[in-house]
């Protein structure tokens with residue numbers, strides 16, 4: 001933990017920069033650009049880095065919206081990860097408590113990445129300035145990571161060696177709660193199963209047809225039986241991406257289904273995906289069709305680093321609660337009124353909230369915003385999702401925190417997230433996260449012991465399982 005004077009000077013500097021980064025976040029919210037097309041968002045972020053004296057490299061790993069900003073020199077190299085992609089079909093008006101699209105069918109920041117990318121950059125810039133002003137060594141980097149939503153931009157950056165000399169990486173995510181994000185999650189593999197059959201008149205020549213759509217249906221039935229016999233905590237889900245057409249009087253010659261296979265470890269995900277492949281081949285045999293299996297993308301499960309997480313937690317304790325006011329709470333109450341009691345309880349369970357550090361009480365959702373700090377018991381908990389931060393955590397010690405940008409009960413990828421994405425409360429949460437990350441970055445720059453401990457923990461955990469990038473070399477980001 002930085003000493004009181006250093007922490008105060010860092011947080012004061014962040015407060016002074018806050019208006020600029022609030023505007024930045026709001027602009028990215030408005031752009032709402034989808035994975036790998038975050039052109040305006042990345043341009044604005046690059047411009048901000050350059051204005052703050054960072055040197056910037058663009059087109060990282062062949063992705064036009066990926067970039068790395070750097071300031072300072074020497075060791076340690078501290079990375080802050082930023083995201084800025086939106087979600088399709090999530091257009092929503094800001095600041096209202098009902099679903100109203102600003103542009104029907106348009107995109108929206110349903111995961112709060114406008115806040116994420118801007119808050120991480122605020123932390124990077126504040127830390128870089130602080131190190132320079134105090135004559136401290138160290139290199140601060142901001143990783144502009146595109147396509148987190150179904151694109152695994154970071155995994156491509158890892159594969160290209162962009163993190164090779166990084167000593168530690170820090171990031172955060174908007175959430176309904178304030179606290180360290182110590183989770184182990186799921187590795188994910190995504191494949192398209194493309195079936196090819198023979199078209200025919202569905203009444204007078206059906207015996208000549210071979211239905212690709214039947215194959216998709218039989219594959220889904222087969223996978224539904226497979227569910228009974230897969231390891232606990234695995235998840236398999238699908239979307240039919242091509243039904244073969246709308247004509248029922250034609251035997252469909254083409255059909256395609258996209259599968260996501262998730263498991264606690266990548267080795268389990270690979271083994272399960274192989275069984276899903278067998279089901280697909282079985283469906284093809286049954287229907288007399290052919291199946292092509294096309295790799296889409298993948299992300300490795302997270303490797304929590306308790307040493308770094310403890311450091312973030314200590315800083316969150318020192319920084320204190322997010323300074324929400326009555327109007328922040330009022331708006332959160334309106335948003336919370338759109339959730340069922342069960343959804344609110346489920347949200348508390350999902351984040352494994354047991355008690356609050358500041359109030360020492362159990363959190364029950366009776367306040368619409370999290371006004372305290374989630375207790376951190378020094379161990380990670382399971383969370384059934386996936387993120388490409390997982391691949392970064394496999395090549396360098398990585399830690400994350402949550403900041404309470406959303407009313408308690410809010411789930412990611414919902415209109416409620418977009419509606420809250422430019423609220424005053426969300427801005428405060430973003431600034432809070434920037435403070436926690438910058439302070440932890442300062443810890444890393446000034447405490448070689450902390451860095452050594454984090455590395456030792458990381459080495460210990462990775463010794464057993466050397467990292468293998470789950471995206472094959474022949475897959476390029478441009479192909480996505």
Ligand SMILES: [Zn+2]
Pocket residue numbers: 111112113148173412
């Ligand atoms: Zn997200």
